[in-house]
Structures are given as C-alpha cells and as structure tokens.
C-alpha cells in the first residue's frame with residue numbers, strides 16, 4: 648500500500664536520491680528541494696510504501712510565463728502569484744502504474760484551488776508530455792521551457 652504524506656525536512660536525502668535516479672540530466676541539487684519545502688510545505692509531498700520513499704511531489708504558487716529556472720534557488724515565492732506550478736512529480740519505477748501519479752495530480756488540483764488559483768502550469772521533460780495530456784494538461788505553443796525536449800503545459804481549473 649502506497650500513500651502520499653506531507654514531506655518533512657528529514658525526507659530531503661531520499662527525495663534527492665529519487666530525483667537522481669528518475670531525472671538523469673534534469674536532476675536538481677538537494678538545496679532546491681530544501682528551499683521549496685521551506686517556502687511552500689503545503690505543496691511538497693512524499694510517497695511511501697512500507698516506510699520507504701518511492702516518489703515525491705513539489706509544487707507551489709508562481710507568476711508570469713517563465714518557469715522557475717531548473718536547479719536554481721527562487722529565494723521567495725512571487726507576490727502576487729498568478730498561478731500554481733507543478734514543479735516536479737517523480738516516481739521510482741516500482742511505484743508507477745499504481746494510480747499514485749493521479750493521486751498526486753489530485754493533491755495539486757486541491758491545493759491550487761484552496762490557494763485560490765484557476766490555472767496549473769508545468770514543464771514536461773523526458774517525453775512525459777503525453778502522460779500529462781492524458782491527465783488533463785494542454786501543451787502551450789508559445790510557452791517558455793527549459794530548452795529542447797521540454798514542453799510548457801497548463802491545466803485550467
């Protein structure tokens with residue numbers, strides 16, 4: 648049985664290890680996860696099975712058309728923010744195909760609504776855009792991305 652629970656500071660080494668395995672060239676330094684957890688704990692979740700971390704979710708309010716720069720500090724959340732940003736959803740191979748990704752997207756939708764946003768944005772990498780389309784996101788033809796192979800996407804609530 649896998650469950651999403653709020654992320655804690657002690658989870659960061661496990662989050663960074665999952666990121667390295669799952670994201671390859673797009674992995675980020677642990678300091679990025681530490682910062683997002685400090686700035687917006689309500690958007691940071693860990694997937695556990697039998698006490699072992701097998702996935703994570705990082706999301707937070709954001710503003711404008713540029714996504715947060717990958718692997719860089721954002722220092723503070725934008726004020727005012729104008730949408731909700733799904734920064735990262737990563738599952739170890741064993742955790743996939745289980746519905747955990749859809750549960751995470753449900754958490755993101757709920758938190759975006761609770762925080763008062765009508766739009767969720769993300770940047771799809773590593774060919775995951777088809778997965779996001781199946782889960783209600785649309786590719787933006789004029790969106791800013793991380794560069795080649797990444798796709799700016801949105802979902803309106």
Ligand SMILES: CC(C)(COP(=O)(O)OP(=O)(O)OC[C@H]1O[C@@H](n2cnc3c(N)ncnc32)[C@H](O)[C@@H]1OP(=O)(O)O)[C@@H](O)C(=O)NCCC(=O)NCCS
Pocket residue numbers: 669670735736737738739742743744745746747748749770771772773774775776777778
């Ligand atoms: C993306 C992710 C969270 C989806 O979770 P999941 O449990 O695999 O999702 P589902 O079971 O609902 O969907 C899996 C389908 O999406 C496809 N898919 C998922 N990630 C993909 C990727 N990076 N590239 C290509 N296809 C991908 C799978 O091939 C599978 O397709 P199928 O059903 O035709 O076999 C998970 O696969 C993952 O962590 N991937 C690596 C990290 C990643 O790419 N995160 C998104 C960054 S924007």
